[in-house]
Amino acid sequence: MSVVFERTKLLTDKQFHYCPGCNHGIIHRLVAESIDELVQEGKLEAGNVMGVAPVGCSVFAYDYFNCDMYEAAHGRAPAVATGAKRARPNTIFFTYQGDCDLASIGTAEIVHAAHRGEKFVTIFVNNAIYGMTGGQMAPTTLVGQKTTTSPYGRDEAWCGAPIRIAEMLSTIPGSYYIERCACNNNANIIKTKKAIKKAFQYQLEGKGFCLIEVLSTCPTNWGLSPVEAMTWLEENMIPYYPLGVKKDKGAE
Amino acid sequence: MALTLMKGSEAIAEAAIRAGARFFFGYPITPQTEIPEYMSARMPEVGGCFLQAESEVAAINMVYGAAGTGARVITSSSSPGVSLKQEGISYCAGAQLPCVILNVMRGGPGLGNIQASQGDYMQGVKGGGNGDYHLLTYAPSSVQEAIDIMMFAFEKAEKYRMPVLFLADGIIAQMMEPVEMPEMVDYKVDPEKKPWACTGWKPGDDPAKRGVINSIYIDTESLSIHNEHLQAIYAEARANEQMWENYKTEDAEYIITAFGTVARIAKTAIDELREQGVKVGLFRPISVWPYPYDAMRETICREQVKGVLDVEVNEGQMLEDVKLGLEGAKPIRFFGHYGSEFPTTDEIKNEILKMKEGK
Numbered sequence: 001m002s003v004v005f006e007r008t009k010l011l012t013d014k015q016f017h018y019c020p021g022c023n024h025g026i027i028h029r030l031v032a033e034s035i036d037e038l039v040q041e042g043k044l045e046a047g048n049v050m051g052v053a054p055v056g057c058s059v060f061a062y063d064y065f066n067c068d069m070y071e072a073a074h075g076r077a078p079a080v081a082t083g084a085k086r087a088r089p090n091t092i093f094f095t096y097q098g099d100c101d102l103a104s105i106g107t108a109e110i111v112h113a114a115h116r117g118e119k120f121v122t123i124f125v126n127n128a129i130y131g132m133t134g135g136q137m138a139p140t141t142l143v144g145q146k147t148t149t150s151p152y153g154r155d156e157a158w159c160g161a162p163i164r165i166a167e168m169l170s171t172i173p174g175s176y177y178i179e180r181c182a183c184n185n186n187a188n189i190i191k192t193k194k195a196i197k198k199a200f201q202y203q204l205e206g207k208g209f210c211l212i213e214v215l216s217t218c219p220t221n222w223g224l225s226p227v228e229a230m231t232w233l234e235e236n237m238i239p240y241y242p243l244g245v246k247k248d249k250g251a252e
Numbered sequence: 253m254a255l256t257l258m259k260g261s262e263a264i265a266e267a268a269i270r271a272g273a274r275f276f277f278g279y280p281i282t283p284q285t286e287i288p289e290y291m292s293a294r295m296p297e298v299g300g301c302f303l304q305a306e307s308e309v310a311a312i313n314m315v316y317g318a319a320g321t322g323a324r325v326i327t328s329s330s331s332p333g334v335s336l337k338q339e340g341i342s343y344c345a346g347a348q349l350p351c352v353i354l355n356v357m358r359g360g361p362g363l364g365n366i367q368a369s370q371g372d373y374m375q376g377v378k379g380g381g382n383g384d385y386h387l388l389t390y391a392p393s394s395v396q397e398a399i400d401i402m403m404f405a406f407e408k409a410e411k412y413r414m415p416v417l418f419l420a421d422g423i424i425a426q427m428m429e430p431v432e433m434p435e436m437v438d439y440k441v442d443p444e445k446k447p448w449a450c451t452g453w454k455p456g457d458d459p460a461k462r463g464v465i466n467s468i469y470i471d472t473e474s475l476s477i478h479n480e481h482l483q484a485i486y487a488e489a490r491a492n493e494q495m496w497e498n499y500k501t502e503d504a505e506y507i508i509t510a511f512g513t514v515a516r517i518a519k520t521a522i523d524e525l526r527e528q529g530v531k532v533g534l535f536r537p538i539s540v541w542p543y544p545y546d547a548m549r550e551t552i553c554r555e556q557v558k559g560v561l562d563v564e565v566n567e568g569q570m571l572e573d574v575k576l577g578l579e580g581a582k583p584i585r586f587f588g589h590y591g592s593e594f595p596t597t598d599e600i601k602n603e604i605l606k607m608k609e610g611k
């Protein structure tokens with residue numbers, strides 16, 4: 001009998017700690033599968049990939065990805081990956097970061113990683129909220145969205161409108177490939193995986209900085225059921241954060 | 253070996269390269285900018301990497317990344333920049349990453365000024381970042397001594413898996429001195445010697461050998477085990493790594509305590525006082541963490557010693573360690589300048605003479 005499906009080798013046996021309906025688990029799986037496939041296709045040597053986990057709900061990603069891993073300080077994953085990549089230029093690196101990690105405390109690090117054209121992949125999980133600390137307002141929180149620190153809804157006059165990271169980083173000359181995806185249905189999950197794999201492929205070719213933004217749910221802190229959360233993402237996030245390729249120097 | 257005349261900052265940078273450092277991450281700040289400048293020209297010559305970071309915060313995190321692969325990594329800055337690095341230094345300590353950090357101290361607080369100072373003793377020695385951690389901290393008082401310390405700094409950092417901090421001052425970085433530069437060390441990452449490093453683990457390999465560079469231990473028990481482990485390492489470093497210098501202390505009736513460049517000024521004052529028949533000596537800690545308390549006690553807690561004069565370019569930061577070590581055994585006088593004004597030999601002589609006269 002031939003094996004038609006098995007657990008991806010790039011994930012450990014450790015059980016995810018994510019809440020029911022959270023997209024972090026799906027996104028982990030897509031990253032791991034992409035790497036695994038590149039290994040199976042003979043494009044990437046096993047053991048030649050390393051990752052950097054953030055501070056946020058995915059802080060324990062180092063326990064889940066079955067490769068050498070770092071756990072970085074809040075927002076500093078791109079700097080950590082920069083140092084590591086410079087020391088091992090032939091190794092494939094990725095950072096996995098939430099929206100507060102990347103779009104708030106770590107904006108300098110991500111902007112300058114893109115600016116230098118660092119050769120690693122960033123998986124940017126945008127759930128419009130601080131998941132881990134219990135649902136505070138993020139730079140990505142939508143106008144009017146209620147959080148524990150915007151109990152009356154985000155007020156644009158008071159604290160601005162949400163940042164569109166994918167668009168912003170596309171304007172930086174050093175970024176190579178940037179796409180925004182979502183995991184709200186099967187078609188989009190397949191698209192997300194394609195994007196992630198393409199980003200890793202570009203790294204194998206030694207191309208510049210790649211970022212895949214994945215719109216994600218946080219049913220727990222949004223106060224919605226997993227299904228309602230997915231609908232909320234479709235009705236509110238996707239219109240403000242349009243999906244698609246923002247920049248692809250390889251396709252130009 | 254031949255002596256060459258070298259500027260402190262360049263000599264320290266070259267020594268780091270000779271000691272095997274192949275990665276430098278930093279951000280310009282006076283009075284140490286010559287270090288990144290030197291590195292930017294020199295690293296490519298030895299197949300190393302110089303990268304100018306967007307901030308000191310990023311620089312220390314690049315150190316974290318590169319050191320995690322087992323490479324020898326160094327960063328350099330001056331006081332305000334070292335303040336920014338504290339977060340990353342605490343993470344390096346927590347994740348037990350060997351690396352070298354240079355602080356070429358300047359006047360503070362805040363932006364202060366760009367002249368030499370000793371105002372970051374507390375920050376370096378008592379821990380500027382969060383948590384229970386220490387750094388092997390050295391306070392060289394000459395360019396040659398900085399070079400000599402650099403030549404073993406990485407080995408010590410690797411032995412104890414602790415970051416090493418240099419507390420130098422702007423004078424050491426800026427002055428030119430004849431130095432003997434050691435031979436180049438041949439350093440290569442050896443996964444056997446650094447089993448904790450990220451060196452290319454793959455699924456199917458021994459799970460215990462997977463590289464995980466990390467400082468989070470989420471449950472109370474594992475964090476407490478981790479901290480006990482760190483404390484055991486610090487205890488070993490305390491037992492084995494104390495360094496100090498005694499200068500003319502054998503028959504001294506007055507002992508000056510000072511570190512770094514100030515100790516050199518004190519030596520001149522001591523020589524001049526001795527010409528006048530005043531028996532003065534110097535106790536100089538070279539490692540300021542671990543502080544050589546026992547050696548200081550042995551030097552000072554003797555019958556003929558009448559008093560101690562602690563001299564620093566700060567408000568008396570090391571003074572606390574002097575007091576801690578002496579436990580009230582001898583009278584201690586403090587003489588210091590704030591900011592970045594250095595004491596003159598006359599001022600130091602004056603203080604000793606006042607002590608002698610019981611003033």
Ligand SMILES: Cc1ncc(C[n+]2csc(CCOP(=O)(O)OP(=O)(O)O)c2C)c(N)n1
Nearest residue numbers: 055056057074098099100101129130131132
């Ligand atoms: C320096 C620092 N500041 C604040 C925190 C607290 N903190 C932990 S996780 C987090 C928010 C993470 O949110 P996000 O990046 O959006 O990830 P998510 O949990 O939503 O996946 C914050 C503020 C910290 N750990 N370190």
Ligand code: SF4
Nearest residue numbers: 018019022057131218
């Ligand atoms: S709090 Fe939100 S982001 Fe965090 S695991 Fe739960 S659902 Fe996911």
Ligand SMILES: [Mg+2]
Nearest residue numbers: 098099129131
């Ligand atoms: Mg978030």
